[in-house]
Amino acid sequence: MAYEPPTHSVERSLRATTGAKIVVGIDEVGRGAWAGPVTVCAAVTGLRRPPTGLTDSKLLSPKKRTTLAQELHSWVTAHALGHSSPEEIDGLGMTAALRLAATRALDALPVRPDAVILDGKHDYLGTPWAVRTVIKGDQSCVSVAAASVIAKVRRDAMMAELGAEHMDFCFEDNAGYPSPVHRAALRELGPTPHHRLSWAYMDGLPRWRHLKRVRSTPEPVGLEDEGQLGFDF
Template sequence: MPYEPPTHSVERSLRATTGAKIVAGVDEVGRGAWAGPVTICAAVTGLRRPPEGLTDSKLLTPKRRRALAGQLESWVTAHALGHASPEEIDELGMTAALRLAAVRALASLPVRPDAVILDGKHDYLGEPWRVRTVVKGDQSCVAVAAASVIAKVRRDAMMAELDADHAEFGFSDNAGYPSPVHRDALERLGPTPHHRLSWAYLDALPRWQHLKRPRLAAGGPEGPAGRGTAALEAGGQLGFEF
């Protein structure tokens, strides 16, 4: 399917208008999954020509994504991943979990970016970062597209590793997202420790509804303004490993 390759136009604009010398592209994967973390990659690419075929990870076949991710990890100037666990998503709500994962990724870069390009129209990162949001940035911006591919491949690999203990859920194929196999396993076996217990899928599983946790609204009593604040402010200091 034909597509317009991503460019450095947003990075060049930020350099010209703000004086930013180091610009990071940031993208997430796992937002709509039932299981697993939300994962964010921050990638710094400079203004070099990217590997051929770079685009939004969702437009690539799994085989092409994996091959391109291998190229990108050695091509980018710097990149880092940040995760927010299912427990943190349940506790903080998704918006705050995205910020937590993004702060972890940015804090893990060897250099602090002067500006950040976020895919989408919502700035979930906020101060003190200088943020430019770009709708479909994973298709139009080189740094965001690179982050998109790396994040998707790395999170898919993490979810595939869970198959050793949870093969019935099909994590190697669905990466924790909704699927008939995933739903059938949930109905028979209930959620694993890797599932988000505030998600609506539990409403359709009467046998397991008692496990459901309240889903938090952004800024609610247990969200960014409440007991999740310490975890959010700690950012890169809080580790999470898979």
């Protein structure tokens, strides 16, 4: 499928209108999964020509993503990853967990950004960061696309490691997202220590429903995820 490659137009605009010298792109992966962490990458790319084929990680094959991520590691000016665990997601809610993971990524950068480009329409990061939200930024902004690829490849590798520990769930194939194999394993074996126990899919597991955790603070309207809405098993 043909697609328009990302550009530096938003990065250039932020430099011109705000005086920002260091602009970072942020993207997350794993928000809609039932198991595993949510992972955020912060990437600083400057204004150099990006590697050929760079785009939203979801538009790339696993092989292409992996190859591109290896190239991006040496191409980006700086990047860092942050994670929030399933326990943190259950305890804080997804919005706060995303903020925590993004803050960890930003704090791990060797430079402090003057402006942040955040993929999507909701600013889950907030102050003290100067944030510009961009819908489908992972397709249109070079720095966000780079963050998307690096985050996706890293989290997939983490889930493959968990898959070796919990072979019936095939995390190496589904990355913790709902799939027929994942659902069947949940019905038979119940959740692993890596599952998000506050989510509504737990209501569809009568044998294991007693393990569900209840959050006292609901997610803000518009920030819910598919995993929180539940599925029929």
